[in-house]
Amino acid sequence: MSPSDLGQTLKPFVFLDIFDASKATIRTMSNMPLHPHSGIATVTVITEGRMRYNDPAIGSGTIGYGGVEWMRAGGGVWHGKEMSADDVPRIQGFQLWLALPPELENNEPVSRYIEAEDMAHSGPAHVIVGSYEGVQSPVPAPEGINYLLVTLRPGERWTYRPPAGHTVGWLALAKGLLHAGAPVDAGEMVSFAQGETPIVLEALTQEDAVFVVGSAVPHPHPLHLGYYSVHTSAQALEAGERRIAELGRNLGDAEARRTASGTIPVLR
Template identity: 55%
Template sequence: MKTTALTSDPLRTRNAIVTRTAGRQYGPVKRLVSPSDLGGVLKPFVFLDYFDSSVESEMRFSMHPHSGLATTTVLLEGEVEYEDTTGASGIMPSGGVEWMNAGKGVWHDGRARGDGPVRGYQLWVALPPELELGAPRSQYLSASEVPHTGPARVILGCYGDVESPVPAPAGINYLLVRLSAGERWQYTPPAGHEVAWLCVQRGALRVAGEPISNELVVFGESEDGLAFTADKDSEFVLGSAVLHPHNLVLGYYSVHTSAEALRAGEARIREIGAQLHRDGRIG
């Protein structure tokens, strides 16, 4: 049995899974976390979708706005054509990553390309007050630009001696992990990372003897590590973080830390939307 670990020290492991969810299916999209439900427990992780075009052939995310948060799209299969109001546009290939810091307001869209399957995750991260009304910024990485350590690709944050090139807020790790059947792997979170969760949509795992498959699980607050065994070839995303110490003040596409910040973000979204309408980009 193959074992992969980044430390030889004994791992103090979290034993408690406090929540499980299989999510809700909306066409090709499975919603696993929303700001109004598990997002309040997992903040700064406030939203997670898993999308798979094999569930429904037509998959397009029309131009829509955000403010006060950052979106991260991890593309597992296929190609997606993208555009955003920072001026970026192009094609994100399989294995690519999109980081969209919406700040004070941005609009973006995406649509699947080609006839093959398009599959991946979109995550929202709540931003701290010093960033939630900043200038929007987008970044698009190819698969070769996403660093890895062992079986883990480091999408956000730092792990081991590897750091993601994405300028995410401090205190957040987000990894994509692939394990072969029978493989064991240990995750030791950085100090202060008491929030932890994982989502597996392909394969089957065990953590502290608990089976996990086709679901998202939330672990009890702790700085202890996690020890995984793959019962099948498995692919999963894993998040850990320092707890976001601010309230979640919600708009339809926005997450802020105060009502005042939400008003400012939504006002800027309306301004951009009005210009897009004048340009004939939206109805």
């Protein structure tokens, strides 16, 4: 999903990417260049393996299944090397972008690394963003957005009940085979008809079904797109791109900020 296609329908969810690297190709992930964002929040969850983080202002640790990297880019950041792969045979996960409301899209950036043991869960679902069945995520996200990471055992059924007002809904499957009104295979994303109808899900094979599901109150603003930025107006986009250009002029110092573990903290 990108902001120029399905993101227009599912906003505030505007971008989704699945990343998947084996032991032999994990090095390729570390070669990702630093790049900017403004106007959005990024949400990174791991479905297999672990990533290390190390930020002198925040601390260090690992993000595995059930944990999250939350980065509210707001008025502008450069990032891409703030996490590195742990010593694992495979890294798989999702990165999601959320369009921010006008009061946050050019606000101060915020980064959080929350490990799995500190995340809330309800049944088979880790509540990554939002609140579900009385369980509140520790992620400081805007209200009206839910994002869950779920694993169903073979043959297990689970029903997602969108909160009131959440008429935007979708899911994406990382592993296994899932029935969601129709079969959904690994690597596929599906969106649901607008409304608050409960979504009945069932794992169909002898393999766990691992997926993310999102629902939200619709984002009421048009999307104004830059190359790495999404804003609610042309003026907000101009301000965000101006700020990331200013930050970009300091990228020459990025290597000096590299930590002993090889990460480069988010440049705010």
